[in-house]
Amino acid sequence: MKVYEKYGIDPVWVERVKVKFKNRETKERVKQILHGVTAQDLQNKAKISRLLGAVSKALGEKLSEEQSNTIIDFVISQQIDPANPFHKIKLWNMFR
Known part of the structure; x- marks a missing residue:
């Protein structure tokens, strides 16, 4: 079972x-939408909600x-800390 x-x-x-x-x-x-997102942004429900809305629109979902x-x-x-390469690897492995 995936995380x-x-x-x-x-x-x-x-x-x-x-x-x-x-x-x-x-x-x-999607990369443009997420460009500049920080670890603090990814701990803020309101910011995540806005990002999720923009990404889901870009994906047509x-x-x-x-x-x-x-x-x-x-x-x-x-x-998640987007500036941490190990976090990126963890996410990549989670969704491969």
Whole structure:
């Protein structure tokens, strides 16, 4: 069982999003949205909610309020620091 599944994130949804990330334009749009995001931003529910809304729009994915809250809780619990290469590796391994 993947870590995100323990939080109630649907693996079918994750696979669908991973396929969308293979599109170079989509990937670049998401990278632009997330450019400059800090560890503090990823501990702030309001900021994560705004980022999630922008990313889901870029991916063409509609999220229910429940799905959004689940993803927000997951992001906060991971205590991600985008400036830390080990955190990036951990995330990469989590979603490969």
